[in-house]
Amino acid sequence: MLEKALKGSKTYWTWIAVLLGFITVGVICYIQQFNYGLGYTGMSRDVSWGVYIAQFTFLVGVAAGGVMVVLPYYLHDYKTFGRITVLGEFLAIGAVTMCLMFILADLGQPMRALNVLLHPTPNSMLFYDMIVLNGYLFLNIICGWVVLHSEYKGAPPPKWYKIFAYLSIPWAFSIHTVTAFLYAGLPGRDFWLTAVMAPRFLASAFAAGPSLLLLIAIILKRNTKFDIGEVAQNKLCTIITYAAVTNLFLVGCEFFTAYYSNIPGHMLTLDYLFWGIKEGTEVKNNLVPFMRFSMILNIIAIILMFLPQVRKDDSKLVPVLIAMFVSLWIDKGVGLVLGGFVPTPLEHITEYTPTLGEILITLGVWATGFLIITLLFKITVDVKVMREN
Amino acid sequence: MDMKRRDFLKIAGLTAIAGIGAPTAFSRLLKGEVDGGAAYASGGEGAAADSNRVRLGMVIDVKKFNQYKGLAQKCIDACHQIHNVPDYGNKKDEIKWLWQERYENAFPEHSHYRRNEELEKMYFLVSCNHCDNPPCVRACPTQATFKMKNGIVAMDYHRCIGCRFCMAACPYGARSFNWRDPRGRSADGRPFIAHVNPDFPTRMRGVVEKCNFCVERLAEGLPPKCVEVASPVKAMIFGDLNDPNSEISRILRSRFTIQRKPALGTHPSLFYLI
Secondary structure (H helix, E strand, O other): HHHHOOOOHHHHHHHHHHHHHHHHHHHHHHHHHHHHHHHOOOOOOOOOOHHHHHHHHHHHHHHHHHOOHHHHHHHOOOOOHHOOOOHHHHHHHHHHHHHHHHHHOOOOOOOOHHOOOOOOOOOOOOHHHHEEEEHHHHHHHHHHHHHHHHHHHOOOOOOOOHHHHHHHHHHHHHHHHHEEEEEEEEOOOOOOHHHHHOHHHHHHHHHHHHHHHHHHHHHHHHHHOOOHHHHHHHHHHHHHHHHHHHHHHHHHHHHHHHHHHHHHHHHHHHHHHHOOOOEEEEEOOOHHHHHHHHHHHHHHHHHHHHOOOHOHHHHHHHHHHHHHHHHHHHHHHHHHHHHHOOOOOOOOOOOOOOOOHHHHHHHHHHHHHHHHHHHHHHHHHHHHHHHHH | OOHHHHHHHHHHHHHHOOOOHHHHHHHHHHOOOOOOHHHHHHHOEEEEEOOOOOOEEEEEHHHHHHHOOOOOHHHHHHHHHOOOOOOOOOOOOOOEEEEEEEHHHHHHHHHHHOOOOHHHEEEEEEEEOOOOOOOHHHHHOOEEEEEOOOOOEEEOOOOOOOOHHHHOOOOOOOEEOOOOOOOEEOOOOOOOOOOOOOOOOOOOOEEEEOOOOEEEHHOOOOOOOOHHHHHHHHEEEEEOOOOOOOHHHHHHHHHOOOOOOOOOOOOOOEEEEO
């Protein structure tokens, strides 16, 4: 079955070459970081996590989002999604791989990463995160591969795999819940110390993950003979819309609690993210344009998703999906993690700007993830097209 | 009886591991070992929660530090010198174990309209609080940071993977990370550690570090370095919080002290005499 990834059009190979280019640059930068230390990045004593952990957090969501096509198929026997469950699972594989790579890139002593297994510590949320992420990767590899390989062979999939498929559903919720708990259980970081962190993570994940999946599906429709079908596409649009609405609602709840209670600790980070904070005579506001852009873009995308003429026309739907994905990426992949460090627990304001090398490593990891997704989707599409004709 | 007590502590320890710390303190209350007030002072995690054990703490006399200008900086320099704390000369890579903050930063939740003018001008020595209920120990995925039986929150630099979860967890900003090689030199050839103290290990890049209450000096029967430097004017008092006859206990009983962020339930072991 793997041979399917080796035969492709010129566009396919160009895309692979572009990804490999980014990966190479990323690897070179990572070697520099490895030799110098994490001071290679823009992180500091006050902002001790940066884009790596932010990307990790966002991508856990993308991985979990795949469950939005798996769940209806297995739990509600929603046959229309039968043809794309494998795509959801393979998207999750790519996303979880990126998560693990971002964690490794962020470690000060990556050679000691296995200490987490050597000295298991059940009171640390990172311990559980390690279990759920690796478990989820494993479950998706099994389910996706078994189903696709059976299809390739022209036989019904073995029954045993269903246990793993059912298990992967609560597991998807667990990965993003545990990731939210990394943040939501820390005293002294008021911006993160909120019970709606996990629900909000899930809601944004169920909008961002399916958005990316649908975007890729539309690309496949244009370039290959594989079409997920209008019904499945509409259903995905509905899922994305309501997940995004739920997320926006929860964001609104955060704003209410902070500003109505008027408790400084709860307001300060939101002040910094959306208006900027004055320290002395200087206004610190480097994330304000991003956060405002994200918020406006998200609201516009949600409104447009409700319009039937947008949903039914791919050329209009594509930009809206991109807007949705980008707005959620800024919200979680930039604002949420970086915001938690501003102000510091001692109420100093230290800003963070990633370095070029840090950005190139980040792009390299994204490129690796997309390479995995590309290869897996290429195989899937070829197998499906072969069977369906 | 002994056996039963041990079993009880075991169960209590397990429940604490499961994230429910209360039963340990509760078990001590049951046995009548402590009154409610002392339970608050020592309500930590796991087997260490025992008022019979030593719990080291420190009182910082802020007035004295402001009376004797330059004393605080002497304490800081002495601490950083004996512990091989590197100086990179920039804020981004900065490592500090002991440093000074203004009142509004050391006690941000205390800020209010029209504060005492003297207080506004004061500086406060801050460092790791050696919490009895340390969030950093809870967060660490490898037990590289752990609580010792005497209450010190310690670090194993050789086990730390550099994930910096502890830095996010600490509500006092007490932890520093080695963003680069502390044993190296700056571009103009200046070593980051001016004079290496051979009696204490230097660290490598990629690990977290912080104040260790001079555990290496305590082992030799010496007080923490900062306490020693401040001793001529008795600006810092160090001792066992659980010993009712210790000097620190007497001070805490008779004088009004404050702590940093007590509402978070971390139970710091550092107290401030204002």
